[in-house]
Amino acid sequence: MLEVEGIHTYYGLSHILFGVTLKVERGEIVCLLGRNGAGKTTTLKSIMGLTPPKQGSIRFKGEEISGMEPYLLARKGIGYVPDDRRIFADLTVGENLEIAARQLKEEQGWSKEKVYEIFPALRDIEHRKGGCLSGGEQKMLAIARALMGNPDLLLLDEPTEGLAPVLVHALEEKIKKLKEAGLTVLLAEQNVRSALRLSDHGYIIDNGQIRYQGSIEELKENEEVRKKYLLV
Amino acid sequence: MDFASLSTQLLVGLSRAMILFIVCAGLSFILGVLRVPNIAHGSLYMIGAFAAYSIFTHLGSSSSGFWLALILAPLVVALVSLVAERALFCHLYQREHLMLLLFTFALMLILDDLVKITWGPEYCSVLAPNILRGSVSMFGASLPRYNLFLLIVGPLVAIFLWLFVNKTKIGKISRAAAVDREMVGAVGINVSWVFAAAFVIGCFLAGLGGALVAPTVSICLGMDHDIIIEAFLIVTIGGLGNIWGALVGSLIFGVTHSFGVLLWPQFAIVFPYAAVVIVLLLRPRGLLKSVW
Numbered sequence: 443m444l445e446v447e448g449i450h451t452y453y454g455l456s457h458i459l460f461g462v463t464l465k466v467e468r469g470e471i472v473c474l475l476g477r478n479g480a481g482k483t484t485t486l487k488s489i490m491g492l493t494p495p496k497q498g499s500i501r502f503k504g505e506e507i508s509g510m511e512p513y514l515l516a517r518k519g520i521g522y523v524p525d526d527r528r529i530f531a532d533l534t535v536g537e538n539l540e541i542a543a544r545q546l547k548e549e550q551g552w553s554k555e556k557v558y559e560i561f562p563a564l565r566d567i568e569h570r571k572g573g574c575l576s577g578g579e580q581k582m583l584a585i586a587r588a589l590m591g592n593p594d595l596l597l598l599d600e601p602t603e604g605l606a607p608v609l610v611h612a613l614e615e616k617i618k619k620l621k622e623a624g625l626t627v628l629l630a631e632q633n634v635r636s637a638l639r640l641s642d643h644g645y646i647i648d649n650g651q652i653r654y655q656g657s658i659e660e661l662k663e664n665e666e667v668r669k670k671y672l673l674v
Numbered sequence: 675m676d677f678a679s680l681s682t683q684l685l686v687g688l689s690r691a692m693i694l695f696i697v698c699a700g701l702s703f704i705l706g707v708l709r710v711p712n713i714a715h716g717s718l719y720m721i722g723a724f725a726a727y728s729i730f731t732h733l734g735s736s737s738s739g740f741w742l743a744l745i746l747a748p749l750v751v752a753l754v755s756l757v758a759e760r761a762l763f764c765h766l767y768q769r770e771h772l773m774l775l776l777f778t779f780a781l782m783l784i785l786d787d788l789v790k791i792t793w794g795p796e797y798c799s800v801l802a803p804n805i806l807r808g809s810v811s812m813f814g815a816s817l818p819r820y821n822l823f824l825l826i827v828g829p830l831v832a833i834f835l836w837l838f839v840n841k842t843k844i845g846k847i848s849r850a851a852a853v854d855r856e857m858v859g860a861v862g863i864n865v866s867w868v869f870a871a872a873f874v875i876g877c878f879l880a881g882l883g884g885a886l887v888a889p890t891v892s893i894c895l896g897m898d899h900d901i902i903i904e905a906f907l908i909v910t911i912g913g914l915g916n917i918w919g920a921l922v923g924s925l926i927f928g929v930t931h932s933f934g935v936l937l938w939p940q941f942a943i944v945f946p947y948a949a950v951v952i953v954l955l956l957r958p959r960g961l962l963k964s965v966w
Contacts, residue, residue, distance in 0.1 A: 490860055516862030528857040530850035532965075537846050542861035591862045 443468045443626050444489070444595055449498030449508070451488045458484045459495065460650045466595065466643075471617070471627040473641040475634055475672055481650040482630035483525055486597045489628070490522045491515050502595070517544065521593030525600040525630070527580040531573030535564055535583055538572050542590040551592040560616060561586050578609045585616070596620065598629045602636050610636055634672050638662055646671045682815035683932045689821035691928025692828025693887050697901060698908045698920035699835060700879030706852045706915025706965045707872040710763065711771060713778040716902030717785035718751050718877050722884025723893045724789060725750040727798040730888075737803030744885050751881025752874050759873045764866060782898065790895055800888040820889055827886065831879075835917055838875075848872050852915060852965045904946075911953040913960030922961050926953070 444466040451459040459481050466472045476482050487493040489500055491512040500508040507515060516522070530538050539554050558565040561582045567575065575583065581601055588596060601617070602610045610633070617640055621627060631637035637644070644661045646654040648671045654661070661668070701715045726747035733739030758781065766777060801807075802820045809816045839845040847868050851858045859865045883901075891897065908927050912919025927946045934945030953961060 492856060492860065511864075512856070512859040513862050513864050516860060522860045524857070524860075528854050530853055530857070532849045532853055533846060538850075541843060541846050541850055541858075541863065544862050587861060 443503060444628065445499075445501040446485070446489065447499045447501075449485075449488055449495035449500065451484055451493055451495045453484075453493065458493075458650050459488065461498065462488075462647065462650070462652055464645050464652060464655070466626055466628050468594075468626055469621070469624065470642045471621055471629060471640050472643045472645065473629045473631055473637040474645050474647055475631055475637055476647040477632065477672065480647045482632075482647055483599055484650075485647065486522070486599050486628070486630055490520060490597060492522075516591050516593075519592070519594035521588030521591055521596045523584045523588045523596065523598045523601065525603060527577075527584045529572035529575065529580050529583055529587075531571065533572055534569050535572060535575070536568040538583055538587050539590050542587045544591045552589045554590070557586045557589050560589075560619060577604050578606070581605065581613065582616075585620075589620075593625070595626045595628065598627055600630055600632060602631065602633045614640055634668065678813075678815045679936065680815075681813050682817060683936045684929065685812070685815065685817045685825065686821055687929040687932025688925070689824040689828075689928075690932065691924040692824045692831075693883050694901075694904065694908060694928055695828055695921050695924035696831050696879050696886065697883035698905045698912070698924055699831070699917045700876035700883070701905050702909040702912065702915055702917055702920040703835075703848075703879070704873055704876035705909060706917075707848045707876075708763075708767060708869055709771070709966075710767070710774050710873075711778065711906075712876075713775065713902060714758075714781040714785055715778075715877070715880050715905065716898035716900075717782045717789070718755060718880040719884040719887075719901055720789060720893075720895075720898040721754060721785065722747050722751045722881030723800075723888045723891075723897065724793045724798065724884075725881070726885040726888040727800050727893050728793070730800045735801060737805070740800065740803045740889070743800070743888075744882075747885040747888075748878045748881035751884070752878040755877030756870065756874050759870050763873060764870065767869065782902075786895065786898065795895060798893040800893070802889040806889075824886065831882070832921060839917065844868065844871055907947070907950045911950050911957075911960055913962040913964040915965035916960070916962045919960055919962035919964070926950075 446462060446464045448461040448463055449459055450461060462485055474482050474485060484493060488495045491510050494509050499506055502518060502520065536554065539557060563579065564582055564586055567579065572583065585601065601613055605613065614636060617627065629637060629641060638658055638661065641658050644656060644658055645652055646667065653671055654667050697719050701712060704710055704712050726743040729743035729746050730739045733742060766774060806820045806823050809818050810822060839849060847858060847863055851865060851868055855865055904927060908923035909920055911926065912923035926949050930945040930949040931942060934942035
């Protein structure tokens with residue numbers, strides 16, 4: 443579904459990603475693990491076109507997408523959930539979802555109702571302003587908002603960051619449900635335990651380079667790699 | 675000073691505030707959504723007034739000519755702004771504010787000269803339609819009918835703006851874009867067209883203000899400079915980018931000016947500026963929440 447090949451991304455003059463390559467197959471949850479500042483967020487932003495890479499190629503459903511505008515990528519089926527949520531603070535929860543809605547020709551796309559079925563807590567706060575939500579509510583809303591665009595691939599940036607453990611478990615359940623609903627997920631995480639529980643495949647990124655890749659079983663067993671790059 | 679003249683002054687001040695509000699709401703909307711301090715906004719207001727004059731005289735200076743001018747002149751301004759947005763502004767949104775300030779200042783100079791070439795340096799005037807001439811008495815005070823008309827139009831525009839910003843999808847998107855334009859793109863919205871729409875709507879309001887003010891002033895070169903300074907002060911004391919702040923600011927500006935006329939006519943112009951200074955000393959970021 444998604445193939446990233448040798449991308450180099452810069453912030454101004456500083457070189458952040460050095461030839462990152464990764465692959466996400468349809469229906470998988472793939473995690474991108476790494477420490478703070480390793481390049482996880484930049485990788486997702488590069489895919490979403492927010493910080494377009496200067497070199498390398500990104501293919502989505504076989505089509506070259508690097509350099510495209512973010513709004514076109516969203517319409518092609520990439521949903522983006524940023525690590526800092528970036529909820530539209532001035533809009534209510536319902537409005538946040540409405541403006542992200544993208545009608546499909548078939549009737550089977552996501553709607554506000556369907557999203558509320560996955561996140562029932564959002565229904566109760568539908569009329570509250572986005573800026574007045576707790577961290578956990580904002581996380582849910584950010585995911586819900588991305589779903590409204592009917593994505594095939596969801597880019598999830600640190601969904602569990604800053605959440606209480608009980609909320610982390612709840613969120614994991616939601617993400618599993620989304621996978622069952624047919625979504626493909628690329629998950630950037632620092633929370634290794636949570637990521638290992640969810641994913642099928644894992645990548646470890648450090649200093650802007652992919653250092654390790656393999657199935658989750660391999661990653662679980664390979665303590666040396668985890669110690670070296672993730673300190674767990 | 676009796677009660678009648680006091681209430682007349684108050685109502686005149688309020689009706690002037692309505693025109694200021696319509697112009698400033700447009701300026702503030704553009705400031706909020708696009709982050710562009712558009713100094714050429716005053717020129718668009720002036721073009722609105724001149725366009726109203728041209729349409730009015732072409733239609734034989736009749737009452738129906740006035741009403742048509744009131745509708746068409748803002749549309750002319752909207753068209754001018756659409757061209758400016760697609761040709762110039764849309765390439766410049768990423769620039770820093772100082773550059774935008776210089777750019778819109780240059781645009782103001784160019785528009786001023788275009789107005790001079792098109793309409794010449796003479797004073798022009800538009801007559802209010804029959805039904806809006808003369809005065810009515812209210813609360814023992816006599817008020818020109820046209821000012822009464824402005825007092826009705828102002829709140830109507832405010833209601834329309836409220837509905838637009840809160841109830842339409844493009845209004846909601848504009849509010850979202852004011853806070854985080856990159857994220858608006860990431861949820862699949864073509865921000866470029868949202869910006870174009872927001873800019874055109876803001877400029878339409880400038881044109882509407884110009885058309886509305888036409889029967890009450892002599893239309894001339896330089897009317898843009900007067901209003902743009904006031905407009906920037908008003909949106910600053912109201913809170914940058916906040917339409918309702920523009921309303922509050924306009925009311926303060928209009929009412930203090932008209933009471934200034936009553937209290938100390940030679941220095942009436944000082945009063946609203948003094949009010950601005952006081953507001954900014956107490957609330958440096960403006961009275962209502964600024965989106966900046």
